[in-house]
Amino acid sequence: MSDQVRFDTLSTADGYRIGVITLDAPKSLNALSLGMIDALQARLDAWAADEAIVAVWLEGAGDKAFCAGGDVIALYRAIVEGRTNADPEAVAHRNDESFVARYFSHEYRLDHAIHGYPKPVIAWGDGIVMGGGIGLMAGASHRVVTPRAQLAMPEITIGLYPDVGASWFLNRMPGRSGLFLGLTGARLNASDALFVGLADRLIDESRREAVIDGLLRADWREPASAVGQVLREHASASRTLAPNGEVAPRLDAIAALTDADDDATLIRRVIAAASDGDPWIARAAKNLAAGSPLSARLILRQLSRCRRLSLSEVLREELGLSLACAARGDLAEGVRALLIDKDKTPAWRHRHGEVPETDIAACFISPWDRDRHPLRDLVDRPAEEEPAHATG
Secondary structure, eight states: OOTTEEEEEEEOTTSOEEEEEEEOOGGGTTOBOHHHHHHHHHHHHHHHTOTTEEEEEEEESSSSEEEOOBOHHHHHHHHHTTTTOOOHHHHHTOSSOOHHHHHHHHHHHHHHHHHTOSSOEEEEEOSEEETHHHHHHHTOSEEEEOTTOEEEOOGGGGTOOOOTTHHHHGGGSSTTHHHHHHHHOOOBOHHHHHHHTSOSEEOOGGGHHHHHHHHHHSOTTSHHHHHHHHHHHHHHHHGGGOOOOSSGGGHHHHHHHTOOSSHHHHHHHHHHGGGOSSHHHHHHHHHHHHSOHHHHHHHHHHHHHTTTOOHHHHHHHHHHHHHHHHHTSSHHHHHIIIIISOOSOOOOSSOTTOOOHHHHHHTTOOSSOGGGOTTTTOOOOOGGGSOOOOOO
């Protein structure tokens, strides 16, 4: 078990308990280590079977972040030490998995478990919510953002791509906003999170204790209704604190920028917007220009391949692609430049417009056949049983 995640329970007025999970690594903005992931999975499994537990509250320690992503520094160390095992022939003849494979497969299994969790999960998205943090939050039945929340999937800046199920939820955002956000890593505020479907309620951070108190006093004979009533009350009182959204007013501009006949042209068109008079668009375009050219092509290819796949199918696809980014992509170099040496000048393998199709295609060769895939047992909950996200 990890000492970077805390578990507790709170007693309700009618004799039940609410499980409380606190990601407790504030110095790293609560980035998810493998130990944290495994501890979360074990406790969620136990609480799912405990009839006394009626709901789960998930938050991050400190006032800066819910969760800023995964432990990419640990991944970097594993990659430079050769612990990737992403070669199909090597994996076929080994029963053990590399650290990189274990990290991503355990993380994706946890994300899938939250999406199908049989009890309400309230994710309190205060502060920074990025990458793996969005993976945790996206599947919660009740996703709360505070007015100071900042969300993003900025994986292109480190030579990865939006994973943790993003290949599924980006494809379900309004218009082409998901494609643009995944490609550029553009930052979202709380109103944007509501608009694109990553959050259900906006509640001021000062109301956290009152929200928890309301949950403890609620009637838990109908758990989803109990949570919904409490959150609705506090969201209504916080409505005037919502920031002006950035995405909704720009849907037409995003559609125009991403309307291209091929991926190379689309990328070139978005990068050209770095000189756009709209600062939000320009900042997003600069992110893409500075990001990994290989990742840019992988993002577009992955979103296209996953457009009609289920969540479990998407996570299986993502696992293979994540290993490829570690073994033959730009992940190690991106982490080195941005987080290890901090020189901010990654030496990407390619330049924009010069990524060979063979290099792209090679990243989509899975190291596992169907019967050996680490996530082969994932099955999505039928649509009629999916926990309904709150609206408005």
